[in-house]
Structures are given as C-alpha cells and as structure tokens.
Amino acid sequence: MSDRPLFLMTDPSAFEVSYRINPWMRPDAWKANAAERLAEAGSAFAALRRALTELGSQVETIGAVRGLPDLVFPANAAVVLDGRALMARFRHPERQGEEAVFRDAFRRLQGRGVLREVVDLPEGALQEGAGDAIWDARRRLFWAGYGPRSAKSSLAAIEQTFGETVVGLELASDRYYHLDTCFCPLAGGEVLYYPAAFTPAALAAIRARVPEASRIEATDEAAEAFCVNAVNLGDSIVMARAPASLKARLSARGYRVTEVDLAPFILSGGGAYCMTLRLDRESRPAGTILAAE
Numbered sequence: 694m695s696d697r698p699l700f701l702m703t704d705p706s707a708f709e710v711s712y713r714i715n716p717w718m719r720p721d722a723w724k725a726n727a728a729e730r731l732a733e734a735g736s737a738f739a740a741l742r743r744a745l746t747e748l749g750s751q752v753e754t755i756g757a758v759r760g761l762p763d764l765v766f767p768a769n770a771a772v773v774l775d776g777r778a779l780m781a782r783f784r785h786p787e788r789q790g791e792e793a794v795f796r797d798a799f800r801r802l803q804g805r806g807v808l809r810e811v812v813d814l815p816e817g818a819l820q821e822g823a824g825d826a827i828w829d830a831r832r833r834l835f836w837a838g839y840g841p842r843s844a845k846s847s848l849a850a851i852e853q854t855f856g857e858t859v860v861g862l863e864l865a866s867d868r869y870y871h872l873d874t875c876f877c878p879l880a881g882g883e884v885l886y887y888p889a890a891f892t893p894a895a896l897a898a899i900r901a902r903v904p905e906a907s908r909i910e911a912t913d914e915a916a917e918a919f920c921v922n923a924v925n926l927g928d929s930i931v932m933a934r935a936p937a938s939l940k941a942r943l944s945a946r947g948y949r950v951t952e953v954d955l956a957p958f959i960l961s962g963g964g965a966y967c968m969t970l971r972l973d974r975e976s977r978p979a980g981t982i983l984a985a986e
C-alpha cells in the first residue's frame with residue numbers, strides 16, 4: 694500500500710438541503726436557487742478534492758444516491774483505524790438510508806484490500822462515525838463526541854473495537870452537534886477547538902490533556918465559518934473560507950492554511966473535514982519513534 698494519505702469522498706451530484714436535522718440547514722435557501730447551488734456544490738467538491746491531491750493525497754470517490762443528500766459527508770460513515778472500519782448508526786431517519794450504501798462501499802474497499810475488516814456497532818448504539826470520533830495521532834487516542842448525535846454508550850464500543858483510549862467529550866449545543874464542528878487536533882500537538890460547544894466536564898477533559906500553550910481557541914466567527922471542521926495533513930490545514938485572524942494564528946505556529954469555498958455544504962452544516970473520511974490511518978505508523986512520556 695502506498696504511504697500517501699487516502700481519503701473517501703462522495704460525488705455531490707445528488708446533494709441538496711431538503712430537510713433540517715441541524716440548525717444550519719436551510720432548505721428554503723437551497724430551494725430558492727437549487728440549480729445554482731448544485732453547480733456551486735460541484736465546484737466546491739472539486740476544489741476540495743484538488744486541495745487534498747495537491748497535498749499528496751489520494752481520493753476514492755463513491756457514487757451519489759438520489760434521496761440521500763448527506764451522503765456527501767462520509768466522515769459520518771464509520772470510524773476507521775488500522776484498516777478496521779466501525780460502521781456508523783445514524784440518529785435521524787433522514788440519514789439512516791446511508792448506512793447500507795456506506796456498508797456496500799466499505800465491503801468493496803475490503804474486497805480490494807483497502808480495508809481489512811468491517812465491524813458493526815452493538816445493537817441500538819448510535820454513533821456517527823469519524824465526525825464524532827477523532828483520532829489524535831500525536832496523543833494516540835480517540836476524542837469522542839456524544840450528546841446531540843452519538844450516544845455515550847458508543848464510547849465503549851469504540852474502545853473495544855480498536856483497543857485504544859477514548860476520551861469522551863459531551864457536546865453542549867445543537868449547533869455544534871458533531872465533535873468535528875468544534876474540535877480539531879493538529880499534527881504538532883495543538884488542538885483547535887471552540888470552547889462554547891462543550892460542557893464544563895468536557896472542557897476540563899480537554900484542558901487536562903492539552904496544555905494551555907497548545908490550545909487554540911476558535912472565535913465565534915471562525916466556528917460559524919466551519920473552519921474548525923478542517924483536514925490537517927502535517928503542517929497543512931485545509932478548511933472553508935477563514936477569518937484572517939485565524940489564518941494568522943495558525944501561520945504563526947507554522948501551519949499553512951488552504952482555503953476552499955464550501956458555502957453550499959455549510960448550508961447543510963458541514964465543512965472540509967466531514968466531506969472526507971481518512972481511510973489509511975494507523976495507530977502506530979511504521980517508523981514512528983515512540984515519544985517518552
């Protein structure tokens with residue numbers, strides 16, 4: 694297998710905002726201009742894919758399915774680590790039809806050797822994939838969001854499936870309903886996060902593990918622009934159009950920000966991270982030197 698990062702994305706040709714399962718979703722705004730929005734979504738998708746490939750990644754694309762517009766957010770399909778995929782179970786009926794489509798896609802990836810194993814959650818456990826379970830390569834643990842979408846009971850399933858530490862973070866607001874909308878661990882050990890999205894206990898858990906010098910607090914403006922929902926590859930970060938102040942703070946820490954105009958997807962409550970799913974992540978990549986702790 695190649696050592697280039699490998700992402701899954703979904704063809705956006707059946708994307709629309711036709712229902713409202715989070716406060717950002719505006720079916721009216723979509724409908725008022727559907728054809729134009731769809732064309733913009735196509736360009737935004739292509740620009741994001743290009744940004745990732747220009748940084749050396751490979752992108753697998755799965756086909757669109759009419760009637761399943763949020764299939765464009767494959768971060769919610771599964772939690773993937775070490776070739777093992779733990780398939781999601783969605784809270785809202787509007788997205789439950791995606792489960793079978795993603796399962797088929799993952800079985801095909803398994804057939805090609807891209808994945809080793811496809812695992813199901815225990816009966817009844819709700820968990821919305823990597824949107825709510827973010828691997829922190831630096832600390833070698835999962836940060837797992839719960840509350841609005843994923844259930845607290847899913848944390849144990851993640852821990853059992855992968856045999857890794859899971860730090861649960863309860864989300865306090867339905868605007869930041871997936872962890873990936875308000876939390877992004879970076880390669881250098883920093884965490885870009887939006888404090889207002891978390892319960893006091895979750896904030897304490899973050900602050901216990903991430904020293905103050907490594908905590909980058911997103912402003913309201915940056916969080917609302919879906920900039921925390923970012924894809925980090927080494928010292929590069931791909932995100933939606935960002936406030937200048939955020940770009941300046943990240944560049945002062947040595948990160949290069951690539952912005953992509955993702956407006957049509959933000960109208961559904963999603964940004965760069967959730968339009969992708971990283972498939973090649975390994976808990977202990979070859980050649981890593983184990984840091985003395």
Ligand code: ARG
Nearest residue numbers: 715766824871961962963967
């Ligand atoms: N409309 C989608 C939903 O509400 C957006 C999902 C965005 N995904 C994410 N991981 N933030 O489910």
